Amino acid sequence: MPDSAFYAAVETRRTVRDFLPEAVPQEVLDRAVDAARLAPSSSNLQPWEFVVIRDPQVRQAANAACLDQLPAKTAPVLIAQVTHRDTWRRNRDEILRIFEGRGPLRPSQASYYRKIIPLVYTTGPFGLLGPLKRVISRVASLFKPTPNLMSRADVRVMAHKSTALAAATFMLALRAEGYDTCPMEGFDPWRAKALLDLPRHAEVNMFLAVGRRSETGVWWDRVLMPRDWVVREI
Ligand SMILES: Cc1cc2nc3c(=O)[nH]c(=O)nc-3n(C[C@H](O)[C@H](O)[C@H](O)COP(=O)(O)O)c2cc1C
Known part of the structure; x- marks a missing residue:
């Protein structure tokens, strides 16, 4: 119902x-x-x-x-x-702190929040890494499903x-x-x-x-x- x-x-x-x-x-x-x-x-x-x-x-x-x-x-x-x-960095740290307070970090949690999140959200000084990350992900996407490695926008x-x-x-x-x-x-x-x-x-x-x-x-x-x-x- x-x-x-x-x-x-x-x-x-x-x-x-x-x-x-x-x-x-x-x-x-x-x-x-x-x-x-x-x-x-x-x-x-x-x-x-x-x-x-x-x-x-x-x-x-x-x-x-x-x-x-x-x-x-x-x-x-x-x-x-x-x-x-x-605030993604601060909030990512808080998520990890809370997970760790609940017990050992699972490998999936560690890899997602320690590796994937910074890879996706870091855009470098003045956002200069952004266009490069976009090009890399667009080209990779021609060969296999690829997430958008984000630009500042x-x-x-x-x-x-x-x-x-x-x-x-x-x-x-x-x-x-x-x-x-x-x-x-x-x-x-x-x-x-x-x-x-x-x-x-x-x-x-x-x-x-x-x-x-x-x-x-x-x-x-x-x-x-x-x-x-x-x-x-x-
Ligand atoms: C992101 C967003 C911005 C909006 N901005 C205004 C606004 O500045 N002034 C206003 O009177 N209504 C605003 N609205 C209300 C919409 O006009 C309204 O949601 C729409 O006409 C549908 O009507 P309903 O919400 O009564 O179903 C906004 C709605 C959204 C989702």
């Missing part, structure tokens, strides 16, 4: 653009963040960070960075979902992909709690980065406005592409 609560959350989640001024309980936010932390990520490297904007002055500037979109202005909570493309895509999955999980968890969200990529990335004091290799993946929908919160009826445009069997 399908889990009807899960489908109810998926089906009732809508992008909400006008929120009630009601606060979101901290425990609700905590549970949703902890659900999002379970999202899958590339090599389990969890390149995300949830920045909950509490300071009223920062919040005002963040609303402006979100181009003063109504969801940003009306939501009781605004979160910047940040992606870090250079590929690592950035990897980090954004995984972070967006955490954002999706977070939004569905909040819906399961009876709350609503608006994901926003309509924002000024330079101002957002400066405002949140993000390090060089971090970026806002999207802003998430969180709260409870007002009566006029959902602007349009749902529109879906035809199923056969988006599903293909070969």
Whole structure:
């Protein structure tokens, strides 16, 4: 039997653009963040960070960075979902530390996290190794299946992909709690980065406005592409 609560959350989640001024309980936010932390990520490297904007002055500037979109202005909570493309080394070390704390490292764990991960994610000073790695993997792929040994741009895509999955999980968890969200990529990335004091290799993946929908919160009826445009069997 399908889990009807899960489908109810998926089906009732809508992008909400006008929120009630009601606060979101901290425990609700905590549970949703902890659900999002379970999202899958590339090599389990969890390149995300949830920045909950509490300071009223920062919040005002963040609303402006979100181009003063109504969801940003009306939501009781605004979160910047940040992606870090250079935390893979630190997080790889943490994964190894945790594995080792649980018992002897398995050979597959050692080889994956000690050899394969650095090979795939290292791009060298100024990313100079990246183009070379791409060429090597493209040529090797002509002869046998080969993973993409990543360039700097590929690592950035990897980090954004995984972070967006955490954002999706977070939004569905909040819906399961009876709350609503608006994901926003309509924002000024330079101002957002400066405002949140993000390090060089971090970026806002999207802003998430969180709260409870007002009566006029959902602007349009749902529109879906035809199923056969988006599903293909070969
Ligand atoms: C990555 C991403 C960025 C989005 N950016 C914005 C945005 O800046 N402003 C906004 O009002 N909606 C934004 N949306 C919401 C979409 O417009 C919305 O998901 C889409 O119209 C489908 O509606 P639904 O979420 O209610 O099903 C964004 C959604 C995603 C996934």
